[in-house]
Amino acid sequence: MSKTSIALIGAGLIGRTHIDRITRSSNLQLAAIADPTEAGKALAGSLGVPWFADHRSMLDAVKPQGAVVATPNQTHISVAVDCLERGVAALVEKPVADTVAEAQVLVDAQTRTGVPVLVGHHRRHNPINRRAREIVASGRLGRLVAANVMATFLKPDPYFDVAWRRQKGGGPILINLIHEVDMLRFLMGEIVSVQSIASNAVRGFEVEDTAAAVLRFANGALGTVLLSDTATSPWCWDFCAGEQDQYPRQNVQSHFISGTHGSLSLPDLELWNYRGERSWHAEMTQEKTFVHKADPYTWQLQHFRDVIEGREAPLCGALDGLRTLQATLAVHDAAVSGQSVNLAA
Ligand SMILES: NC(=O)c1ccc[n+]([C@@H]2O[C@H](COP(=O)([O-])OP(=O)(O)OC[C@H]3O[C@@H](n4cnc5c(N)ncnc54)[C@H](O)[C@@H]3O)[C@@H](O)[C@H]2O)c1
Structure with a gap:
């Protein structure tokens, strides 16, 4: 070969x-x-x-x-x-x-x-996210209603010894939230407007340590992302998806997607729905999909090979990278201005 x-x-x-x-x-x-x-x-x-x-x-x-x-x-x-x-x-x-x-x-x-250009949003190459996208596309969740993301973790104090990490632009919105925004765009579709609040109350640096973002998707669904780099908490993708050995793995979920006919949690890919009567009084069924653990950086490079050799279109092209950046910057801008930011389609 x-x-x-x-x-x-x-x-x-x-x-x-x-x-x-x-x-x-x-x-x-x-x-x-x-x-x-x-x-x-x-x-x-x-x-x-x-x-x-x-x-x-x-x-x-x-x-x-x-x-x-x-x-x-x-x-x-x-x-x-x-x-x-x-x-x-x-x-x-x-x-x-x-x-x-x-x-x-x-x-x-x-x-x-x-x-071709492939932008390195590596989570798209994780088989968990690929399977989640298939489940959403299959219609098993019905019409998408809401997404809830927890991205709360504790960065150690020495991380902030580097000056730019204490200054505007060096905080978790632009460093970490971009991964959540891209993953949500991958699973839920385009983001059309953003509201957010940021706080530096704990660390007291110029840059935010915590933020809450509210997103509206083109399909009408709403999303919330809670983000903090100063919280002692296991609830974030990097801890529970097992992508990187540098973070001890926690057996919790970080992403929750709800539709009119079912809900999905990630990374465990548990799907909840009603088999009979669809009502909050009825019993729910819980199904689980197992996917093999795989290293997304390896898969991303194999996909890059397929892109180079013309077998596949980039899973995250330059325009996708631009839109993810635009929505992430909008979270930052909305927190600063206190205004909702609309994103052009
Ligand atoms: N996808 C992910 O999981 C992930 C994780 C970490 C960083 N990143 C991204 O990767 C990029 C690099 O981050 P990092 O943490 O590895 O930074 P880093 O500072 O550790 O490494 C950057 C390297 O680029 C070199 N460099 C600088 N200018 C250069 C030039 N003009 N030509 C060639 N080399 C040059 C530097 O010498 C350095 O070795 C950033 O954009 C960051 O956001 C992505």
Whole structure:
């Protein structure tokens, strides 16, 4: 089997996760690493792959089939556009950009070049979410009514020793909530308006430590997301979905979706409905779907291979990345202004 050559641009925390999955794979080949740091150079040396300080030199010399863009947010668009203009497909880490205007630059570049973009909203590749989406699409929940998400966790105090994490934009709305927004868009459909309240009452930093968002979906359903990085609580996806070994796993649920004919909790995929009379006086039936645990980062890279080789359309393209960013920024803006924010379809 011929291997698909993938270059890695930005070998930091998440870049190394991608490198780990690429080097373990039987059908992907790590073509090169571009990262200006000594640590990036040393990593490339230890893996026996070419190292470049500059991603453009790497793209021109190595000509990989795809590149993972895992650099800081503000560089995503310029680096990804450099890839597309050389015919190299790009897996761009989330958030796709810092602003909607920048994200639009990538959407335009994708349209102009015809080279695919996959945005790294890795939860979409988790088989739990894929199954949940199938259940919703099957109509078993009926018409969607409501979604309730808990994203409450405790970041340790030393996390905030880095100044930008205490300042505007460094808080859980833009860092963490974006994952919930993308997952809700994936399962519930487009978000059309947003209201929210944020608080910094516990940590007292410039940035929020807690927020409550209310979302309206295009299909008329409503959603709430409770978010806090200062709560001693097990109720968040990262703890209960088992995606990342760095978080001890908790046997709880974090996402609840209700329709006119059934409700679904995640990650346990329990489906509740009425078999006979549909009434709050009647007994409910509880069904469970088991899915195999799988690493979403591995699945995401395998999907990227299929995208590069033209077998699949990106599960999260540039426009999807833009819309998720737009709705997340709207939660932030609504908290600041106290006004509801409408999102253009
Ligand atoms: N999907 C996820 O689960 C997930 C998790 C963590 C981070 N992320 C995203 O991944 C991105 C990187 O985050 P991180 O935590 O790995 O950051 P990091 O600071 O650990 O790593 C960034 C790396 O990029 C390198 N770099 C900077 N500019 C570069 C350039 N122009 N060319 C090449 N390399 C360059 C830096 O030297 C560093 O090694 C961010 O956008 C973040 O939001 C996603």
